Amino acid sequence: MRRRPLAHATFTLGAAITLALVAVAGLSLLYTPADPLTMSITGRLQGPSGGHPFGTDQFGRDILSRVMAGAVTSIAVGVIAVGIGAALGVALGLLSGYVGGWLDETLMRLVDAVQGFPAILSALLFTAVFARLTRGSVLELREREFVVAARALGARDRRLLLRHILPNTLAPLVVQATTSFPVAILAEAALAYLGLGTQPPHPSWGLMLKEAQNFLGMNPWFAVFPGGAIATAVLGLNLLGDGLRDLLDPKTA
Amino acid sequence: MRRYAARRAAALVATLFFVSALVFVVVRILPGDPAALIMGTEGSREASDRLRESMGLNRPLPVQYVEWLARALRGDLGRSIQYDLPVGELIASRLPVTLPLALMAAAFMVVAAVPLGLYAATRHRRAGDYATMILSQIGISVPQFWAGLLLILLFSVTLGWVRSGGFEGWSSGVGAALRSLLLPAIALGLFQAAVLVRATRSAVLDVLREDYVRTARAKGLSELRVVGRHTLRNALIPIVTVAGIQLGQLLAGAIVLESVFALPGLGRLALGAITARDLPVVQGVALFIASTIVVINFAVDLVYTVLDPRIRYE
Numbered sequence: 236m237r238r239r240p241l242a243h244a245t246f247t248l249g250a251a252i253t254l255a256l257v258a259v260a261g262l263s264l265l266y267t268p269a270d271p272l273t274m275s276i277t278g279r280l281q282g283p284s285g286g287h288p289f290g291t292d293q294f295g296r297d298i299l300s301r302v303m304a305g306a307v308t309s310i311a312v313g314v315i316a317v318g319i320g321a322a323l324g325v326a327l328g329l330l331s332g333y334v335g336g337w338l339d340e341t342l343m344r345l346v347d348a349v350q351g352f353p354a355i356l357s358a359l360l361f362t363a364v365f366a367r368l369t370r371g372s373v374l375e376l377r378e379r380e381f382v383v384a385a386r387a388l389g390a391r392d393r394r395l396l397l398r399h400i401l402p403n404t405l406a407p408l409v410v411q412a413t414t415s416f417p418v419a420i421l422a423e424a425a426l427a428y429l430g431l432g433t434q435p436p437h438p439s440w441g442l443m444l445k446e447a448q449n450f451l452g453m454n455p456w457f458a459v460f461p462g463g464a465i466a467t468a469v470l471g472l473n474l475l476g477d478g479l480r481d482l483l484d485p486k487t488a
Numbered sequence: 489m490r491r492y493a494a495r496r497a498a499a500l501v502a503t504l505f506f507v508s509a510l511v512f513v514v515v516r517i518l519p520g521d522p523a524a525l526i527m528g529t530e531g532s533r534e535a536s537d538r539l540r541e542s543m544g545l546n547r548p549l550p551v552q553y554v555e556w557l558a559r560a561l562r563g564d565l566g567r568s569i570q571y572d573l574p575v576g577e578l579i580a581s582r583l584p585v586t587l588p589l590a591l592m593a594a595a596f597m598v599v600a601a602v603p604l605g606l607y608a609a610t611r612h613r614r615a616g617d618y619a620t621m622i623l624s625q626i627g628i629s630v631p632q633f634w635a636g637l638l639l640i641l642l643f644s645v646t647l648g649w650v651r652s653g654g655f656e657g658w659s660s661g662v663g664a665a666l667r668s669l670l671l672p673a674i675a676l677g678l679f680q681a682a683v684l685v686r687a688t689r690s691a692v693l694d695v696l697r698e699d700y701v702r703t704a705r706a707k708g709l710s711e712l713r714v715v716g717r718h719t720l721r722n723a724l725i726p727i728v729t730v731a732g733i734q735l736g737q738l739l740a741g742a743i744v745l746e747s748v749f750a751l752p753g754l755g756r757l758a759l760g761a762i763t764a765r766d767l768p769v770v771q772g773v774a775l776f777i778a779s780t781i782v783v784i785n786f787a788v789d790l791v792y793t794v795l796d797p798r799i800r801y802e
Contacts, residue, residue: 348506462634470629
């Protein structure tokens with residue numbers, strides 16, 4: 236068990252960053268140093284200063300406040316994408332692994348097809364990942380003694396699946412959910428950057444980077460802080476996922 | 489082996505079929521009516537109805553799908569609304585940007601990641617290992633387009649060494665073309681390199697625990713020989729697998745990087761087409777990229793069995 240301290244360090248650091256992210260998002264709903272949408276003609280594209288610790292954007296809006304408010308967007312997108320993906324994927328995986336046969340074969344080809352799409356279609360992609368993962372666990376669990384015993388005792392399919400099989404697949408699913416979250420945040424940022432996601436003036440980290448690109452020469456800090464926010468959030472969630480994997484799922488560690 | 493390949497090929501065909509159906513459905517979900525868009529505000533209702541009919545947009549979706557698929561199978565992806573050119577031709581014209589970009593990123597990924605992963609594994613649980621792992625953790629967390637922006641900030645805005653973005657084409661010289669693809673390729677490959685470092689490290693660590701490595705060491709072989717000959721060769725299988733799968737992801741990632749560096753590749757073609765509701769182009773590019781990724785994954789699966797004859801399939 237020499238791995239424990241490092242595993243815990245990873246987990247602790249990841250959990251701390253993630254908690255800070257959630258706290259910032261929560262705080263931004265109640266308080267930001269300035270209104271994220273209020274413009275100021277005279278205070279455009281300023282570097283960091285006492286009044287604006289992260290500087291201002293091309294409309295004179297306070298970048299710190301916008302970065303804080305952007306956390307809400309990222310978390311919301313992550314929760315929705317991972318939520319849809321996990322719910323659909325787990326249901327499909329349970330069905331696929333338990334029923335087997337042609338249904339399994341068809342669903343798995345569909346999953347292969349979805350995995351050909353970039354992470355930008357997050358919810359769709361996560362469905363595939365969760366389906367495959369759940370199916371694998373179900374295939375393994377279906378033949379285990381406690382399931383066979385429960386079946387011999389007369390348990391129905393529904394009960395077998397929900398009471399005996401599903402709870403035993405939870406650990407890898409929790410790890411998968413944690414590692415999917417940063418993928419969703421990255422995808423939202425990339426989409427917003429391309430102009431296909433969050434629309435202005437709503438604050439989103441990806442969108443801020445798109446705007447910042449036009450002013451790299453005038454205010455480089457504009458491009459640094461929103462990107463740093465994305466990287467920090469993703470780093471925290473990745474570390475949390477790695478830590479959870481070590482703690483919950485010794486098989487894959 | 490042959491039966492396995494045949495079964496995998498059948499699965500590949502089924503998967504490609506689903507890919508085409510998914511592309512078709514996803515593209516239909518996009519809001520906006522292409523006929524209304526072409527006609528603009530000037531066109532009368534009757535005129536746009538006529539146009540919709542001539543474009544086949546008023547027919548039932550399953551019929552549209554079957555017709556599109558039948559033509560796509562013959563290599564005809566339809567005609568772009570925006571450019572009035574065959575979609576296949578448009579895709580082919582953008583490949584000389586996207587393909588080299590993805591390949592350069594892949595080369596950067598392998599050259600950076602494999603030695604680093606090997607180094608980390610041989611320094612297992614020592615400072616070098618931890619430093620490499622922290623580095624790769626950071627690499628995984630930085631979005632590719634932000635890495636691109638930072639590279640522009642450093643090398644063109646601050647240092648003024650290279651022009652940021654743009655691409656003059658291969659006709660203006662191979663050197664110049666490669667130079668303009670260099671920064672985007674590094675930004676694109678950084679994330680994948682960080683992933684590959686970890687895959688390489690864990691693959692090498694697995695092999696280092698094998699009995700034949702202990703035997704080789706016991707025989708008194710130099711560490712260089714043990715790692716270079718006995719370890720790396722056997723660790724290559726999982727490394728090649730991961731690298732192969734990542735090649736597909738690089739192709740998809742190129743879409744975003746082309747926007748950062750204003751490169752006229754497939755991604756910018758698709759992005760422009762989405763904005764203009766040029767459905768045949770969106771459909772064609774999406775089908776092309778998704779199918780390519782699925783085919784690459786299939787090829788990786790086959791290569792896997794060739795590399796490691798010990799693997800048996802029922």
